[in-house]
Amino acid sequence: MSTSAIDDRRELVRRSTTDPALAPVNGIDFIQIDPADEARLVVQFIFDIDTDVDPDLPTAVGAPLSKQLVSIAGGERIRSIAVKSVQRGPASNQLQVIASEVGDFSTYTLQLGSPADPPPAGFDPVLCAASFTFHVECAKRFDCKDSALCVPPAQSAPNIDYLARDYPAFVRVMLDRLALLAPRWSERNPADLGVALVETLAYVADQLGYRHDVIDTEAYLNTARLRTSIRRHVRLVDYRLDDGCNARVWLALDLDADLPQGVPPGTRCATLFDGAGAPTLRADAQTYDMALAAGAQFFEVMADRFTADQPPRPNPRPLSADNNAMSLYAWSAREYCLPVGATAATLDGTYTLQRGAILILAEACGPDTGATADADPARRCVVRLVRDSAKSTDPLTLRPVTRIVWHDGDALPFPLCVSSVTDSTHGSRPLTGVSVAYGNVVLADHGRTLGSPLEAPQELLAAVPPYGRYRPLLSQPGVTLAAANPYLADQPGDTAKPIQPAARAASWSVADTVPTIALTSSDQDGNPLNWRAVGDLLEGGIDAETTAFETEVENDGTTYLRFGDGVNGHLVEPSMQFTASYRVGNGAAGNVAADSIGLIDRGFEGGGVIRSLTNPLPAFGGRDAETIAHARQNAPIAFRQQERAVTAQDYVDRALQFAGVARAAASLRYTGSWTTVFVTVERNAGVALDASFRTRLEAYLERYRMAGHDLEVEDAVRVPLRVAMHVCVANGYVAADLAKLLLAIFTSGLQPDGTPGLFNPQRFLMGEPFYLSPLIAAAQRVEGVASVKVTRFEREQSPDRTGLRTGVLVPRATELFELANDPDFPERGQFELTIDGGI
Structure with missing residues (x-):
């Protein structure tokens, strides 16, 4: 009892x-x-x-x-x-x-x-x-009072199939159970109330089962399928998932008259498509429907970051019709070209160009034929002037000319022909103005701001719920991710401040890109609030009062907005209403080919003077979003990468990742009070190390420098060489002609076939040995050479016969051989050629 x-x-x-x-x-x-x-x-x-x-x-x-x-x-x-x-x-x-x-x-x-x-x-x-019990002194864990109650009879658990995870299986399980509990109920008509109830419960169970499966799947990096889940997983190890970025392009305008106010930022351009009336991009729904159906890519003249609180900065540089296409001056030479590494040129005529102006140097016609269609599209490059143009006159011909000088970082990567003589097929006639400089150049980037004529300029986002997280989505997929205009910080009139090269437009990192979304809301008092897009709400400088948000892009391009929690970013309040303006167009689709952009919206003031436009160079920088498979493979080991330079080789590895560095060497030396890291670099194409490049490289390496170490960036140590060669000419060959052929091969410029000469700076690499055998082999390949003998193969400053004996000159890690063979600069290396025999 x-x-x-x-x-x-x-x-x-x-x-x-x-x-x-x-x-x-x-x-x-x-x-x-x-x-x-x-x-x-x-x-x-x-x-x-x-x-x-x-x-x-x-x-x-x-x-x-x-x-x-x-x-x-x-x-x-x-x-x-x-x-x-x-x-x-x-x-x-x-x-x-x-x-x-x-x-x-x-x-x-x-x-x-x-x-x-x-x-x-x-x-x-x-x-x-x-x-x-007999033993009353024993400690008891529980009250001695018996609390036993009437034990209910044991109930047998129903035989449930836990493998049922979808709607048909849930219906079958519930009907089987009902057949046991109510064997007399055998109705299976869908209209029956019991069957309808079973199907309703099965539908809810199916949804819950799917949700459970999704939660289990998205909980792990190797099984997650949603891009948002992958993004949050890899963020735990400080890995930022790359959502891609848009492309940039240089546009050259041809004007009928001057455009003093320039092209306003945001002016829309597009690639050519069937049915478009070049060069006007008509702002009507029919034109835009045709463009989108044809796969046309839209671009806009670059402005500052796309935010609501900072309106785009106007373009301060006017455009002039005189600067459409400016011929280069050849100084009366029948055959003349700008060499590799050139940073200055002369224009044929009088032109006004300000410091910071962008020019595109390009071949206008084929040097051998004179035909425009034969111009080499690979002979085009962008340069930025570092000083105002200087007007003068050729004292010989009294022709007005203009001197221009551009940034060392934009040195010519190829020889650019200025004047030539056509081949015999085309009459052997002299050509001038083979290459020109396009002066009305603007920078644009891929993407189209939503607005007239197809979409509303602003999109009203979903209402903020009274509780829970606010994570609205944008109606249009493919939001543009872009970096800021690299030239907005420059002051063209401030000569004391260094100016960025044109190549700077092609250099930005994943951390520089942000979504081009302008978001506005109002607080409880009705005051407007401007929200700015950031790459990550966990980055520095974002506190509880910062009105910032980040985006989460899914695999189909759907973009969700994520706001702060009151600690990292301002907390969203239920009374707020959000409106968004943004751009669409992203990824490698914006890397269009050269001369493919030919449409522009000329609806702005003065836009009617634009006769045509094109992109002489292909668009660059467009990058597709990182795939989930790539993130799964790289994120788990990303944190293992050394982000601090400790050894000399660490500095070398980091310097080689900097754009424009061809070779690098580093050494750690005690300089009296601390250890200094000396980083010696060789730039591409043998260009000398200038102050601007040195400053940017030091700023880049600073983030990896270990505390307690000083940092110095040096140019490669130029070591001039001296080579003497004696050639015996075979009978029947003219020695003078043969000497001319040999000197055309043993040159620091280009050989007649356009390949670099044997002493071209591209053939000398810092720290790389220089061998004698290729010189002998090149001379022996010339028809008419009977024998070759090298009598000197040594350093200019420390001559010895070690090079002749071993057949190789070995530099130190920071040394760079050079042999310019320029009589005006004998200290840059010399090549002596003596010939006998022949006629």
Whole structure:
């Protein structure tokens, strides 16, 4: 019987002597164990016992008890405990029972009478037995009161198929279960209420099952399918998932008249497509529908970062119709070209060009034919002037000319022909103006700002929910990610501040790109708030008051906006309403070919003077978003890359990653108070190290420099060479003609076939040995050479015969050989050729 039932019975027995409805009976109240002698039990009765004589023990309300009616049962290890004596006292309602021995730690039961027989007269059948333990001093973890209740019958669990994970399986499982619970219900008509309820529950279960599967899948990098999940996983190891960026392009305009205010930032351009009336890009829905259907790519003249609080800066540089195409001046030479590495030229005519102006130098016609179609499209490059143009006059011909000088970082990577003589097929006639400089050049980037005529200029985002996170999505996919205009920080009129080269437009990193989204909202008081897009809300400088947001782009280009949590970024409030203006167009699709852009929206003031435009050079820099597979492969090991230069080789590896560095060497030297790292670099095409390039390279290496080290960037040590060669001419060949052929091969310029000469700076690499055998082999390949002998092959400053003996000159790691063979600069190396024999 449960403890609660015994307690209820005990209360009734207590009232039996006073309640006329109850017959008076006695019973055991509780049992005590004597701590001094655990074999002595004190049985406490509810009412008094009449006598303490053994064997007769009459009760106050019933028949006398006898010793044989008291027994002890139970036990685990010690059983059959007998009762030695029974005695009344010390109180009138107590009975002392002496057991034959002390039992074990289990529960025993003291019984009055036999369990199989009725209880002694005058005793309650329920309270004629009580449980106890002999060892009362043992610590108990729980209350000694028995709390056992009626145990319900065990229910068999239903046989559920846990592999059911979709809608049909859920329907089958529930109908099978119902067939067991309600076998008489066999309706399977979809219109039945029970079947409809089953199908509704199966639909909800299917949705929950899918959600559980998605959560389990997206929880791990190797199984996640959503780009947002991958982005957040890799961010835990400081790896930024690359969402790509847009392309840039240089546009050359042909004007009918001057354009003093220039081309406004944001002016829209597009590639040519069927049905377009060049050069006008009409701002109507039909034209845009045709352009989008034909796959045309849109570009816009670059401005500052696309934000609502900072309007685009106007273009401060006017454009002039005189600068459409400016011919280069050849100084009366029949055959003249600008060499590789040139940073200055002369224009044929009078032109006004300001410091910081962008020019495109390009071949206008073929040097051998004079035809425009034969111009080499590879002979085009962009340069930026570092000083205002200088007007002067040719003192010989009295022809007006203009001198221009551009940035060393834009040095010509190829020889550019200025004047030539056509081949015999085309009359061997002299050509001038083979190459020109396009002066009306603007920088544009890929992407189209949403607005008239196809879309609304602003998009109202979803309302902020009263609770939960606010993560709206943009209706148009493919949001443009772009870097800021690299030239906005330049002040063309400030000659004290160095100016960036044109090549700077092609150099930016993933961290520089941000979504081109202008987001506005209003606070609780109705005041407007401007939000700026950032690459990551965890980057420095973003606190709880910064109104910033980041974007999360999915695989299909869908863009979600993510706001701060009140710690990193301003917290969004339910009363806010957001409107967004943004651009679309991103990735490698913007890397269009040269001469493919020919349309421009001339709707701005003065735009009608634009006669035509084109992109002489292909667009560059467009990059598709990083794939999930690439992120899975690279992110787990990205944090293992050394981001601190410790050894000299670390500095070399980092310097080689800088654009424009061809070779690098580094050494750590103690300079008196600390260790200085000397980084020696060789620039591409052997261009000398200038102050601007040195400053940018030092700033780049500064982030990797270890604390306690100083940093110095040096140019390669130029080591002039001296080579003397004696050639014997075979009979029947003219020695003078043969000498001319040999000198055309052993030159620091280009050979007649356009390949670099054997002493061209491109053939000398810093730290690389220079071998003698290629010189001998090149001379012997010339028809008419009978024999070749090299008499000198040594350094100019330290002549010895080691080079002749070993056939190789080995430089130090920071040395760069040079052999210009220029009589005006003998200190840059000399080549001596002597010839005998022949005619």
